[in-house]
Amino acid sequence: MLLTEEQVLSLAPDEASRKAGKALAGAAKWVSKGANEHALWGECQGSGSKPYQTQIDLAGTAFKCSCPSRKFPCKHGIGLMLLYARESATFTDNTPPSWVSEWLEKRAGKEIKKQEKEEKPVDEAARDKRQLARQQKVEDGIHELLLWMKDIIRNGLLQLPEKGASYWETMARRMVDAQAPGLAAMVRGLSEINFYSEGWQHTFMEQLLRIYLVIQGFRQGETLPTLLQQELRTLVGFTQSQEALRQEKGTKDTWLILNKQVTEEDNLTTEKYWLYGLHSYQPALVLQFYARGMSRPQLLLTAGMSIEAELVFYPSEIPLRALIKEPVTNNNLQDTYGLPGWQELTAAETLLVEKMPVRSERPYIVQQLTPVQHNMKWWLKDSNDQIMPVIDGFRNIWKLLSLSGGQPLDMALLGKEQEYEPLGVWHDGVYKLL
Numbered sequence: 456m457l458l459t460e461e462q463v464l465s466l467a468p469d470e471a472s473r474k475a476g477k478a479l480a481g482a483a484k485w486v487s488k489g490a491n492e493h494a495l496w497g498e499c500q501g502s503g504s505k506p507y508q509t510q511i512d513l514a515g516t517a518f519k520c521s522c523p524s525r526k527f528p529c530k531h532g533i534g535l536m537l538l539y540a541r542e543s544a545t546f547t548d549n550t551p552p553s554w555v556s557e558w559l560e561k562r563a564g565k566e567i568k569k570q571e572k573e574e575k576p577v578d579e580a581a582r583d584k585r586q587l588a589r590q591q592k593v594e595d596g597i598h599e600l601l602l603w604m605k606d607i608i609r610n611g612l613l614q615l616p617e618k619g620a621s622y623w624e625t626m627a628r629r630m631v632d633a634q635a636p637g638l639a640a641m642v643r644g645l646s647e648i649n650f651y652s653e654g655w656q657h658t659f660m661e662q663l664l665r666i667y668l669v670i671q672g673f674r675q676g677e678t679l680p681t682l683l684q685q686e687l688r689t690l691v692g693f694t695q696s697q698e699a700l701r702q703e704k705g706t707k708d709t710w711l712i713l714n715k716q717v718t719e720e721d722n723l724t725t726e727k728y729w730l731y732g733l734h735s736y737q738p739a740l741v742l743q744f745y746a747r748g749m750s751r752p753q754l755l756l757t758a759g760m761s762i763e764a765e766l767v768f769y770p771s772e773i774p775l776r777a778l779i780k781e782p783v784t785n786n787n788l789q790d791t792y793g794l795p796g797w798q799e800l801t802a803a804e805t806l807l808v809e810k811m812p813v814r815s816e817r818p819y820i821v822q823q824l825t826p827v828q829h830n831m832k833w834w835l836k837d838s839n840d841q842i843m844p845v846i847d848g849f850r851n852i853w854k855l856l857s858l859s860g861g862q863p864l865d866m867a868l869l870g871k872e873q874e875y876e877p878l879g880v881w882h883d884g885v886y887k888l889l
Contacts, residue, residue, distance in 0.1 A: 463536045465715070465757050466516075468526050468724070472533060479534025482545060489548030490539060496555045497535045509535050510555045512562055516755065519558055527724075527745075589634050593691060596633020597670055600626065600642075604663060612659065616650035630692075637692035641666045668813045685770040686811065695769060697778060705767035705780045708732040710739065713818050713867040714878040714888060715758040728756050729818040729869060729878065730766075730777075738818045739766055739777040756783070759879070759888050772810040775817060793820030793865060796837035804872060816871045818878065823863035826855055835875070838863065846874040851889040858882050 467473040479499060482488075486506045488497035494513055498506035507522040509531040518528035539546060551559070603626055607615070623646035630639035641662070648659050672679065672687045679687070689695065709732070716727040723744060730739040741756070756762065762783040768774035794800050800819055807814060824835040827842065833852055834842040845852065855877055858864065864882060868875040879888045 460537060460540050462755055462757050463533065463540050466528060466536070466755070467533050468528070468717075472526050472528075472530050475530035476533025476537055479530055480537035480541065482538065482542065484534065485538070487548070488535070488538070488546055489551065490543070490546035491549045491551065494551060494555055494559060495535055495539055495546070496551055497531075497538075499531050499534070507531055508554055510558055511536060512559060517562065592633050593635045596630055596635050596638070597674070599629060599633075600638060600666075601670065604667065607663070612656055615659065616655075620646060622646075635692045637690045638666065638669070639692070641669070665813050672813070680772070682770050682772045683811070686772060689769065689771075690813065700767050700769065700778055701780055703767050705765040705777075706732065706735055706737060707763075707765045707781075708735045708737070709761055710764055710766065711761050711867075711886075712756055712758050713820075714869070715756070728758070729867075731818055731820060731867070732766075733761070738775060739768070740775050741766075741777055741779060759886055773807050773814060775815070793822050795822055796839050797821070797841040797843050798839070800843075807871075814871065816869050819868045819870075819875075820865065821868060822865050824866045825861070825863045826852065826859055835866070835868075835877070836863075844874055846870060846876045849876055851877070854889055855880065858887060 464473050464476070467476060478484075484499055486498040486500050488495075490496070492513070495511040497509050499509060500506045501522065507520055509518075509520045509522075509529075511518055511528075511532060518532040520529050520531045522529055522531055524530065623642060627639045627642040627646075630636070630642060645659065645662055648655055648662070650659075652658075669687060669690045672683070673691050676684065685695070710730040711733060713729045713731055716729075718725045718727075726743040728741040728743075730741060731737075732739070762779075764779050764783040765781040766777040767780050768777045794803070800821060803819075807817075821835075821837065823838045826845070827834050827836045829842065833845040833849070835845060836842045858880055864880040866880050867878040867886075869878050870876055877889050879886055881887075
């Protein structure tokens, strides 16, 4: 599998690794190197007496290196892949050394065991027993969470800014113990509110109400429509079988990859890809997870490109999160018309609120928006002179201003209700990330 330089650089965990990887993408840096249809390998001379042994499983896009770096992939992996993307013909050695072949054999063995585990018949009685036990644990946790929330309201909000981090983390950990990780994340979201900003009380109560609505909806269970039940269970923290989802019929389209967001927490890296269907006008969120030291997900997506793919959406009243069912190919990002202005966007938002008042942000494309300043705040003005505020703390406002130059641009946005974050713009017929 031959990747482009842009695709290789998109694998880097941060800008420093990107820069260091570029510096190592020269043949003179490598004592030896080789490649075949399964893997890349090479030895890079570092500061020590022995060169670092770097190896890459092309089928699974997995990396391994003997260097002490804790980044994944490290600069040696990025450098080796860049060199291969630029000068694949110089990789004349096709026979992997023992340290590469042993690693590939070990990975193949793990994959076989994984497949055998998936094919093993399911003990339905044991599964049902586990599900009932978890349901009871979640119910017990929810009971404690409601008491905690009622205490907050009973005691008033004025003392909340004085609460230490442990106050919020203790309840979040209780939700983890209750096997409700979705509720745990919502509780941690309360602790991230800036309690010294103007109007923090409104923000806090809005998030607290969101938790309450999820709990009450979850407790109503089978009295709700099926799709709403499944979405509420997902918000609480119940997972859905990806293998079962892949059997469902998906939506085939040309999907624009509007942006990629990467977060790291407790050695777990989460990649968020925001997509938009060119013909279906359907937004999508594709998530990938991998832990430090483990193989990277096989799917390679490059922000600013487009793909031809079939996406299967998780069950929802307002589908957003999806799996990519079919193999994909990155192409140049195509232009799209998007919504004419803010009136059309708010109308779309109103329909979503009617179906699901507790929901996350979504990507949109809106035509001809111009960044303007009003009352010491940045706004986006459409062709009808209607304005919408840019989300607080948006860091790339100056890049947006330089691309706009005071002129309107078609723009990709991420947000909900009354605040939006620009993700990218179409400038001179080319999509540019912000």
